[in-house]
Amino acid sequence: MKVQGTLDAAADRIMTAGKNGNLGSIVINPESRRLLVYWKGEPPSDVRRIANSMSSDLKAEILPAKHSRLELLSSLDVTVKQLAKVGINVTEAAPLSDSSGISVSVLGDLDLAARITSASHPEIPAQIKVGVANSLTREIASSDENFIAPQKTTRIADVPLYWGGALYTYPNPTSVCSTGFGIKQNGLRRMLTAGHCGEDGYVISMPDQSDGVGYVPVGTMSAKDKEHDTILINMPAGDRMYTGGVLSGSSSKVTGAFGTYVGDYVCTSGANSGQHCAGRVSAVDVSMQIQSVQLHGMAVAYGLDDGPMLKSGDSGGPVMQFGLTGVIAKGTITGGGGMLVQCWKNAPSKDCFNKLVFPPITDTLDRYGATLLIENSG
Structure with a gap:
């Protein structure tokens, strides 16, 4: 992952x-x-300077783009709104990776979708495809009040300072989601998670480690961003995240964050199915509708060789890549789709998705005016 990290930093x-x-x-x-790097027109000198500063064993190429990113995003915004007006569900709409146009996947009348898309921005070519429904990946929790928590710090029984990739319930306890990454906002420690996992003011709970019975409240949700599927949990978050399987107590320090680009390899580490590596990003700047929720600015990745990326209950968990000394944050899990596959080898059923949807972490941090909690960041 060292090469990807160097390329991401330049990107x-x-x-x-x-x-x-x-x-x-x-x-x-x-x-x-x-x-x-696809660029419309002549790139400025600072962009060429960055491209030319790559080390001798890496190469940056600047190629002509038919349209700018801003033009394509404007076209997508208009197209998605126009299709929604006639009841066509857009399951995935994104700029093409070479900026030559847009790709729009829908559930509904393809001919009507093509006509509306063409009329919205006739100067921008559009590929219209049959879509596949996506799913938000929270899960209904057990209502057993005599739940016995393991007397060990693991994904399913976390303690302060709380790490990413741990299980929590909301309200107490009806649904399960996962913690994402610790951040600092206005001098306070908070935890990122998925917006569809709750509402502002919800109290979240974790298994009680004091006596091993039931759940205890650990934080309150705030600052929901429905359009990008993020929300904050006001809780004492730490600078590490859980790795490994569902019952794992292993962890890795968070060392930084990079933007997300087509071609990136990513891993996930949700509380309900554990760590999955690797998937590859196929699209960014994606707009889509998931279970009546309209999302924008998402990234999409697919598991390599139809491998698993997530299952229900992983929502909010970390999307990351491994670096030389820890993990690099890439985003938080929103949902999945595509094929249902085994979550691990010899699993008795197919209940993991091979398609991952997530908001990139760098965009999320910018929107919240926050910084990532990393080792020695205070």
Whole structure:
């Protein structure tokens, strides 16, 4: 993952320099050690300087883009709204990775969707496809009041400072989701998780470690961002996240965050199915409807060789990549779709999704005016 991290870092610098200009898109290819930058028109000198500063064993190419990222996002916004007016469910709409147009997957009348899309922005080509429904991945919890918590710190029995990838219930206890990443906002420690896992003011609970029976409240939700499926939990969050399986007590320190780009490899680590590696990002800047919730600015990844990425109850958990000394945050789990597959080898049933949907962490931190809690960050 060292090569991907280096490419992502350069991509982040180019994104910062060009996101309000004529940048089209950025594609990562760790195998060929290449960074592809699509740009409409002549790129500015600072973008060329970043591209030319890559080490000799890596290569950044600047390629012509037919449309800018901002033009494509504007087209997507209009298209999704127009399709919604006639009752067409957009399951995934995103810019093409080379910025030549947009791709729109729908449940409904394809011909009508094509006509509306073409009329919305005739200058931007659109690929209209048959969509597959996505699912939000919270889960109904057991209502057994005599739940016995394991007397050991694990994903399903976390203690302060709370780590990402741990189980929590809301309200107490009817549904299960997972903690994401610890952040600091206005000088206070908070935890990121999925917005569909609750509402502002909800109290979340975790298994009681004091006597091993039942649940105890540990934090309150606030600042829900429905459009991007994030919410904060006001709780003493830490700078680590759980790795490994469902009952795992192993963890890794969080060392930083990178943006998310087409071609990136990602892992997940939700509380209900554990760690899954790896998936690959197929689209970014995605708009979609999931169970009547309209989302924007999402990323989509698929498990390699139809492998698992998540299951119900993993919502809110970490999306990350492994670095040299810890994990790099990439996002928080929103939901899944695609194929139902085994969560692990020889699992008795197929109840994991191979498609992952998540909001990129760098965008989330910007929206909340927050910083990631990393080792020695205080």
